[in-house]
Amino acid sequence: MTEKKSPPQETSFINEVEKSQLSRRKFFNYAGLSAVAAVGLASCQKDLRGGIPSAPFAMDDPKNMPKNTVNLGKGDIGILNYAYALEQLEAAFYIEVTKGSYYMSASSKEKTYLEDIRDHEIAHREFFKTVLGRQAIGRLLFDFSSVNFSSRESVLGTAKALENTGVSAYNGAGELLESADYLLFAGKIVSVEARHAAAISDLIQYGTFADVVDGNGLDLIRTPQEVLAIADPFIVTKIIANNLPTS
């Protein structure tokens, strides 16, 4: 199931050096020296989460160009690709957030939470990519021009919407999966997305952690079609989803 592959595509010396500097920045964060390290590394720091520096998501990497169209497929693979698409979206969004000016001047807690969530979504994204192997859809192209990354309201508001959409998506996907293993993975992830949603909501307005929960104490649930319609404004790549299971 795990695709056997060599270490990440980018192998140039400069990439490796910058990667190790990013690791050192994490160490500095843990050691409480983040302010110093951030200033020191500002000149050469580019977010490497997507790959080659100075590119949000390896845009210039000929091995990883975004697709014009992807077909999610059918059955459980279709659902996993659906989840992979949403995690790609969330990861790409948070990567942009952590390069924007709101993030740069945000409070320590907000910075930490946004970085953590970014890393979580990257991990989720890569998990699905690995599980899907050759059946994974390609890289999606996103459009975040509607988001103002210098505005706290715009960034956190969009983050909250994305997290709540993610919760609704996983909750709706549960019954569509045939494999108990995949259902368990979805279950392990959805509660983390719900924690994200609660955390972001609380940053916007403390106490709104469950403001989407209905009168029966039930969380959001949506079909893949409903979710993809919500996500559509952010996704440039055409997503073919009409072979997904519907029951």
Added chain:
Amino acid sequence: MNIVNIINELEKVDPEVYERLDGRRAAVKNLTSIGGKLALAAVPLALGSLFSKAYGRTTAHIVPILNFALTLEYLEAEYYVEGINSGVVPTSMGDRAAIIEIRDHELAHVAILKQTIMALGGSPVAKPMFDFTAGGAYADVFTNYATFLAVSQAFEDTGVRAYKGQATNLMDNNEILRAALRIHSVEARHAAHIREMRNRNFGADVQPWITLNESGGIPGVAAVYAGEERTNQGGVEITMINGFDISKEDASEVFDEPLTKEQVLAIVKPFIVA
């Protein structure tokens, strides 16, 4: 679950299906004529009972699972009811309002589980007697706010893991699986907010998500967090996955882990008197 298709297909093999489902034939036909797929959120939980009553389909394995969930919801609901009534929760920072909201969710969960169990033809278990001091281990649970929040966190994180542990056992009943998932993620929201409350009120070293198997300074809850430190999922190592800088802390945070029914019952046993 496409109810229209199911009933249409049934009619092909059993022309009497409408009478069997409900003597009031018109009532059921109206149900199927609601254009196409019913909105998921609007499907009443009692729908599953239509089939179990009509064809004697056994849902025997589901009722015990729902009664297990009901026991946990009784525990949480009663805990927050007593917590609010005790006055231990301050109004500052909106804390009392938050606990009241959580309490009301748990009470709603109790109601929904009872309704579902009865719709399946089962009997809801009675509410147990609780001792939220766990025999004195948390003697000041309703007088010391820090203790109250600590035990709250333990209950919520346990609830998330408990529901998660039962999801695959409910796979053969979409409607109930759906409800379980929608409750499960609400418990995760509760857990996230309680953790945030502990951090903001008492500087507890916790985030909304679970890091490794850490409780953030709560005594006696090792079993609640045991296994959360895992970083390998289905053979895929999450730490540094595909070369990305994901620490083992991050890797442990991105997946919450299930607990078995036995593990959960062992955790809550000290809080149940009878």
